[in-house]
Amino acid sequence: MAPKVLVSDKLSETAVQIFRDRGIEVDFMPDLGKDKDRLAQVIGEYDGLAIRSATKVTPKILENAHKLKVIGRAGIGTDNIDKDAASKKGVIVMNTPFGNMITTAEHAIAMMFAVARQIPEASASTHAGKWEKSRFMGVELTGKTLGVIGAGNIGGIVCGRARGLKMKVIAYDPFLSEEKAQKMQIEKVELDDLLKRSDFITLHVPATEQTRGMLNRTALEKTKPGVRIINCARGGLVDEEALADLLKSGHVAGAAFDVFAVEPATENPLFGLPNVVCTPHLGAATTEAQENVALQVAEQMSNYLLTGA
Numbered sequence: 001m002a003p004k005v006l007v008s009d010k011l012s013e014t015a016v017q018i019f020r021d022r023g024i025e026v027d028f029m030p031d032l033g034k035d036k037d038r039l040a041q042v043i044g045e046y047d048g049l050a051i052r053s054a055t056k057v058t059p060k061i062l063e064n065a066h067k068l069k070v071i072g073r074a075g076i077g078t079d080n081i082d083k084d085a086a087s088k089k090g091v092i093v094m095n096t097p098f099g100n101m102i103t104t105a106e107h108a109i110a111m112m113f114a115v116a117r118q119i120p121e122a123s124a125s126t127h128a129g130k131w132e133k134s135r136f137m138g139v140e141l142t143g144k145t146l147g148v149i150g151a152g153n154i155g156g157i158v159c160g161r162a163r164g165l166k167m168k169v170i171a172y173d174p175f176l177s178e179e180k181a182q183k184m185q186i187e188k189v190e191l192d193d194l195l196k197r198s199d200f201i202t203l204h205v206p207a208t209e210q211t212r213g214m215l216n217r218t219a220l221e222k223t224k225p226g227v228r229i230i231n232c233a234r235g236g237l238v239d240e241e242a243l244a245d246l247l248k249s250g251h252v253a254g255a256a257f258d259v260f261a262v263e264p265a266t267e268n269p270l271f272g273l274p275n276v277v278c279t280p281h282l283g284a285a286t287t288e289a290q291e292n293v294a295l296q297v298a299e300q301m302s303n304y305l306l307t308g309a
């Protein structure tokens with residue numbers, strides 16, 4: 001019998017086509033991920049589950065997943081999957097670490113420009129017919145120090161783009177070797193040094209026990225006055241209350257956040273503050289990235305279901 005896959009999030013239909021071409025039966029129900037009870041009722045029929053971030057794979061869902069062999073995350077973060085519960089059940093979890101890295105890095109760079117030049121506020125003011133030419137004084141990026149926390153796949157691309165913008169790039173990443181840093185034309189530093197020296201800080205680490213709250217109040221207070229902080233990685237890496245206080249006091253000059261401690265974020269300590277640019281977790285939201293991750297997850301899952309590889 002052909003394996004059966006459920007797509008429970010908004011994945012490009014490329015994925016559906018690949019599953020069908022490979023002889024896998026597929027049900028495309030892109031809104032099901034938001035309905036936990038319904039998902040728990042139907043999951044027992046499937047050998048594979050393909051998701052993005054809206055579907056939360058909880059122990060309750062896994063309890064009912066009698067046939068499930070693989071969960072494919074079209075994207076990078078697997079924090080919406082209870083991986084311990086999955087592994088106890090013998091269910092493989094796979095992601096697509098490369099498909100959206102350029103897109104996410106580009107979003108971080110876009111957010112850096114947006115916060116440096118107050119583009120969203122200037123745009124809203126211009127749309128409102130105000131022409132406030134003297135209100136929006138920005139800063140140049142050229143010659144400024146960018147502190148990159150996590151210089152892996154996405155952070156590494158950000159480093160390269162920032163070098164192209166003539167920024168001095170310093171990075172905190174325990175996994176980065178001195179040789180690699182030299183090749184990337186960046187300087188490897190300790191976190192405290194990065195906090196002290198950076199004009200802009202951008203985070204590119206996953207949310208783990210070690211990284212959650214890594215920019216807490218104490219760390220934020222060590223930053224250079226006038227710093228601007230960008231987070232397109234994961235919510236919860238930065239203490240939002242503390243950051244809001246430091247923005248209000250003027251110590252932090254701006255922030256650009258794509259991710260929040262609680263998502264979907266409808267309320268947040270950063271909302272409504274001046275020079276805070278916010279987007280609704282759009283880091284991977286380009287046509288190209290969504291095609292890439294859909295294609296990659298469908299290929300990987302099909303290989304696993306059909307050949308065990």
Ligand code: MLT
Pocket residue numbers: 052053074075076077078100283284
């Ligand atoms: C990812 O982990 O791939 C990104 O955060 C994108 C997403 O969650 O949709």
